[in-house]
Amino acid sequence: xxxxxxxxxxxxxxxxxxxxxxxxxxxxxxxxxxxxxxxxxxxxxxxxxxxxxxxxxxxxxxxxxxxxxxxxxxxxxxxxxxxxxxxxxxxxxxxxxxxxxx
Amino acid sequence: xxxxxxxxxxxxxxxxxxxxxxxxxxxxxxxxxxxxxxxxxxxxxxxxxxxxxxxxxxxxxxxxxxxxxxxxxxxxxxxxxxxxxxxxxxxxxxxxxxxxxxxxxxxxxxxxxxxxxxxxxxxxxxxxxxxxxxxxxxxxxxxxxxxxxx
Numbered sequence: 001x002x003x004x005x006x007x008x009x010x011x012x013x014x015x016x017x018x019x020x021x022x023x024x025x026x027x028x029x030x031x032x033x034x035x036x037x038x039x040x041x042x043x044x045x046x047x048x049x050x051x052x053x054x055x056x057x058x059x060x061x062x063x064x065x066x067x068x069x070x071x072x073x074x075x076x077x078x079x080x081x082x083x084x085x086x087x088x089x090x091x092x093x094x095x096x097x098x099x100x101x102x
Numbered sequence: 103x104x105x106x107x108x109x110x111x112x113x114x115x116x117x118x119x120x121x122x123x124x125x126x127x128x129x130x131x132x133x134x135x136x137x138x139x140x141x142x143x144x145x146x147x148x149x150x151x152x153x154x155x156x157x158x159x160x161x162x163x164x165x166x167x168x169x170x171x172x173x174x175x176x177x178x179x180x181x182x183x184x185x186x187x188x189x190x191x192x193x194x195x196x197x198x199x200x201x202x203x204x205x206x207x208x209x210x211x212x213x214x215x216x217x218x219x220x221x222x223x224x225x226x227x228x229x230x231x232x233x234x235x236x237x238x239x240x241x242x243x244x245x246x247x248x249x250x251x252x
Contacts (some may be wrong), residue, residue: 021147054122062205
């Protein structure tokens with residue numbers, strides 16, 4: 001998994017690339033949480049999933065976990081550009097009600 | 103003619119990509135669409151995760167995947183010899199999880215049910231669990247017919 005971060009106008013963009021499954025989830029969580037903690041001044045966090053080639057419910061668990069973490073600091077979270085397969089699993093899970101797709 | 107394969111591997115998470123990719127490779131001769139193939143890979147990944155995380159609780163063990171293909175239908179059985187599920191009805195409820203603190207979504211069984219055409223769980227406490235799933239491939243048929251008509 002490759003994770004790239006970019007900030008622009010108080011928005012933290014997190015670009016995730018690779019396969020988000022049980023094998024990768026813990027490492028991604030650790031890495032992403034570190035980036036979030038370094039950017040606490042940001043008002044919004046956008047998870048860009050365009051580089052995610054595969055995702056299962058471990059990815060849903062990861063996103064729900066980040067949503068809960070960000071909610072504590074009243075930071076809004078969004079998802080952008082999932083591929084069709086990721087979009088299907090995100091829709092089935094109902095996660096867009098917590099983390100809207102933009 | 104029926105085609106069959108059996109795969110046995112250690113219940114460690116680094117085997118997940120290998121397991122789902124192997125099943126996907128077995129499916130290719132059934133002419134699935136990319137969406138159908140993606141559904142199978144996701145369902146396999148969910149079942150294998152359950153074996154690793156819940157059945158063996160991360161302590162390792164053996165996972166067996168059996169696949170049988172006939173015409174355009176794939177049957178998959180994913181088995182473990184782990185602790186078993188006490189209450190299957192509760193386990194397959196959406197969002198039910200025994201490991202919320204580990205950021206589990208509780209959506210694994212729901213995803214298997216949604217992404218596959220047939221789904222069944224058999225489990226015995228202390229003996230193990232088998233998830234049987236069926237996928238019927240048909241998405242590419244229409245394209246083939248159209249191609250012939252041209």
